[in-house]
Amino acid sequence: xxxxxxxRMIPILPCRSIDDQLAFYESxxxxxxYRQRVPNVFAAVQRGAIELQxxxxxxxxxxxxxxxxxxxxxxxxxxxxxFRAGLKSSLGHIPTRGIPRIGVLRDMSYGVRQFLLTxxxxxxxxxxxxxxxxxxxxxxAAGAPRxxxxxxxxxxxxxxxxxxxxxxxxxxxxxxLAITTDADPALLVRAWILRADVAVAxxxxxxxxxxxxxxxxxxxxxxxxxxxxxxxxxxxxxxxTIGRSEPAxxxxxx
Numbered sequence: 001x002x003x004x005x006x007x008r009m010i011p012i013l014p015c016r017s018i019d020d021q022l023a024f025y026e027s028x029x030x031x032x033x034y035r036q037r038v039p040n041v042f043a044a045v046q047r048g049a050i051e052l053q054x055x056x057x058x059x060x061x062x063x064x065x066x067x068x069x070x071x072x073x074x075x076x077x078x079x080x081x082x083f084r085a086g087l088k089s090s091l092g093h094i095p096t097r098g099i100p101r102i103g104v105l106r107d108m109s110y111g112v113r114q115f116l117l118t119x120x121x122x123x124x125x126x127x128x129x130x131x132x133x134x135x136x137x138x139x140x141a142a143g144a145p146r147x148x149x150x151x152x153x154x155x156x157x158x159x160x161x162x163x164x165x166x167x168x169x170x171x172x173x174x175x176x177l178a179i180t181t182d183a184d185p186a187l188l189v190r191a192w193i194l195r196a197d198v199a200v201a202x203x204x205x206x207x208x209x210x211x212x213x214x215x216x217x218x219x220x221x222x223x224x225x226x227x228x229x230x231x232x233x234x235x236x237x238x239x240x241t242i243g244r245s246e247p248a249x250x251x252x253x254x
Contacts, residue, residue, distance in 0.1 A: 010044075011069035014057040015121030018043050021054050024100055024120050027090035028083050054121065062099050062122030069125060076113050076129035080105045083117065096241045097201050103161065104197065104234045107131060109154055116161060124164065149183050152176030153191050156198070166198035173198070186224040189215050193231045196238050205242045212239060 015021045018041050022032055030045040030052075041056035050071055073079055084094055087102060095101040103116035114128030152172050159169035173195045180188070196211035215235055225232065 008049075008051070010051045010053055012053040012055060013067045013069070013119075013121060013123040014060050014065070015054045015119075015123070016056065016060045016062055017120065018054060018056050020120040023090075025052070028086040052125070060121075062120065065122030065124075067121070067123040069123075071125060071127045073127060073129055076105065076115070076127060079127060080115050093240060093244060094237050096197075096237050097203075104230060104237075106157070106161075106230050108157070108161070114161075116164075147180070147183065147187075149176045149180045149187060149191060153187070153194065156191075156194055160194065160198050160201075166201040170195065170198045170202070170204075185218055185220055186228060189218050189220065189224075189228060190231055192218075193234055193238075197234060200238050200241055208238060208242055 018035075022035075022043055022045065025045045025047075026032065028047065030047040030050075032043060033046045033051075034042075034044040036042040042054065044051065044053040046052075050073070052069075083102060087094055087100075096103075099118055099122055100120050101118045103118075105113065105115040107113045108128070111130060111132065112128035113131045114126060117125040117127060119125065152175065156169040156172045159165045159172065173191055177191060177195070192211040192214045196208040196215070199205070199208035199211065212235060215232075220228070
């Protein structure tokens with residue numbers, strides 16, 4: 001039995017179908033702890049110390065949802081792997097766009113390692129683990145400032161994840177990539193993978209394929225590949241999504 005802290009907050013999020021919500025969360029190893037049919041349709045789920053509650057809202061459109069919450073966990077890598085396994089088992093693939101979907105696991109500049117999970121109700125569950133915040137990057141020996149591509153990459157990650165705005169993220173990356181003539185291969189690969197990710201999000205599979213081909217052709221040493229473990233794992237997810245022609249999610253709001 002899970003021992004819960006005496007003080008806690010439980011988000012109550014909207015959905016269109018309580019059956020779809022519960023089936024989705026049960027596939028992620030949540031337990032349905034309560035269900036109510038009248039006078040209003042309501043349910044609660046729990047996985048360890050994570051609790052979420054849902055209510056059915058008449059006329060609700062998941063693709064237009066602004067609902068979100070943040071869940072802090074102690075082992076985000078293990079939870080991410082478990083959620084991916086659950087989705088693969090229930091859906092037969094890892095959904096990377098449309099509803100539901102799961103985002104990439106990555107270290108954010110503001111000190112968390114996180115991923116985003118969008119459930120059938122369009123609610124974005126942001127799940128993260130505190131880590132050391134990334135220090136400002138600079139060439140200490142030469143005193144060189146950060147490149148435009150580095151700045152654009154950080155901004156595009158925030159736009160894509162924190163703001164759920166893949167269109168603007170794509171524009172920021174394209175502007176930086178267009179004038180980048182000499183960059184570290186690992187930095188370019190990170191930018192290409194993120195550009196592919198946001199292209200997939202808006203249904204631009206041709207652009208995504210071009211970016212993934214550039215990634216495949218990149219000359220990376222073993223150290224660079226180790227540093228890009230999260231990003232390179234996303235490449236296979238994106239290739240499968242393109243192959244499956246899943247629907248785009250450009251109308252989904254944060």
